[in-house]
Amino acid sequence: MGQFKKIIADILGFIVVFLFKKSGLEKFDNHVLSIYFHNPSPILFTGIVHFLSVNKFRFISENELLILKSMRQKIDERMVFISFDDGWKGNLKLLPTIEKYQIPISIFVPVKPVVTGNYWWEYAPYIVKEFDEITSVEDLKLMRNSQRIAYLNKVVSKHELKRSAIDLSDLQFLHQHSLITIGSHTYHHPISVKCTEEELAFEYSDSKKTLEAWLSTEIKSFAYPNGDYDDRDLEFLKENNYKMAFTTNPLVENDLQSIYEIPRISINTKGGKYENISRILGLWHQYIQPVHQRFKTDRKKVSICVIDQYS
Numbered sequence: 001m002g003q004f005k006k007i008i009a010d011i012l013g014f015i016v017v018f019l020f021k022k023s024g025l026e027k028f029d030n031h032v033l034s035i036y037f038h039n040p041s042p043i044l045f046t047g048i049v050h051f052l053s054v055n056k057f058r059f060i061s062e063n064e065l066l067i068l069k070s071m072r073q074k075i076d077e078r079m080v081f082i083s084f085d086d087g088w089k090g091n092l093k094l095l096p097t098i099e100k101y102q103i104p105i106s107i108f109v110p111v112k113p114v115v116t117g118n119y120w121w122e123y124a125p126y127i128v129k130e131f132d133e134i135t136s137v138e139d140l141k142l143m144r145n146s147q148r149i150a151y152l153n154k155v156v157s158k159h160e161l162k163r164s165a166i167d168l169s170d171l172q173f174l175h176q177h178s179l180i181t182i183g184s185h186t187y188h189h190p191i192s193v194k195c196t197e198e199e200l201a202f203e204y205s206d207s208k209k210t211l212e213a214w215l216s217t218e219i220k221s222f223a224y225p226n227g228d229y230d231d232r233d234l235e236f237l238k239e240n241n242y243k244m245a246f247t248t249n250p251l252v253e254n255d256l257q258s259i260y261e262i263p264r265i266s267i268n269t270k271g272g273k274y275e276n277i278s279r280i281l282g283l284w285h286q287y288i289q290p291v292h293q294r295f296k297t298d299r300k301k302v303s304i305c306v307i308d309q310y311s
């Protein structure tokens with residue numbers, strides 16, 4: 001069923017891209033496109049960057065983006081900034097494409113998984129299985145940081161998982177690559193709005209310090225785990241001298257936005273090439289989403305009617 005849905009979504013994506021590509025691309029004539037991946041397959045990643053390259057996007061680095069934003073330079077060509085969250089081991093397989101298309105990328109890495117090999121949410125299924133009060137990973141995201149850690153500590157030692165994250169030698173190898181910049185993604189990848197002041201201070205300062213010690217370089221950029229942040233985060237970024245930070249907010253790049261709230265469009269790792277391209281161009285939300293929403297509402301109405309007949 002998942003595969004079937006993916007194919008249908010990709011066909012719909014292909015149709016809207018085919019019909020409305022021109023208008024979808026127009027908005028990037030004066031705004032920088034900013035997209036981010038997690039752990040895409042080389043086929044999906046290559047498909048998307050090939051589309052961007054054919055449609056005359058120039059791939060820019062975080063440094064170039066920072067200069068563009070600080071100088072408030074006028075944009076007179078299509079540009080795209082590409083980043084990756086979490087530092088997945090699978091990202092290493094994308095290097096041939098990154099080199100072929102000469103794409104400068106940033107990878108936002110949380111420190112702890114580099115050491116342990118895994119992300120905390122990989123243990124969520126075991127927590128759900130063991131504790132009746134937890135029904136999904138979302139329950140864990142909604143609780144206090146210390147409470148979530150207490151649950152994790154109860155299961156982590158019982159399950160040995162295959163490494164998903166890059167290790168330190170991968171990280172150092174990636175950092176040496178001329179096209180790759182490493183940024184911070186906190187220390188433990190917590191949900192920042194659920195952290196205490198003390199916990200947050202550690203996440204911002206120690207992730208930067210550790211990455212800088214490991215890589216002998218200055219860490220300038222940051223991406224918010226899970227896209228969550230509030231005023232405290234903005235203060236900690238300033239205090240720790242980060243130069244820029246990326247959200248998971250898909251709004252089109254706006255020159256007036258803060259350097260600590262740079263928008264990014266999420267690429268769905270499980271989606272197909274054209275579904276993702278139609279989302280990048282805003283066509284999915286413009287044409288497919290409203291129909292989908294309407295269809296869902298209609299179905300709801302039908303089921304309510306059915307219930308009414310019997311009540």
Ligand SMILES: [Zn+2]
Pocket residue numbers: 085086185189224225226
């Ligand atoms: Zn993340």
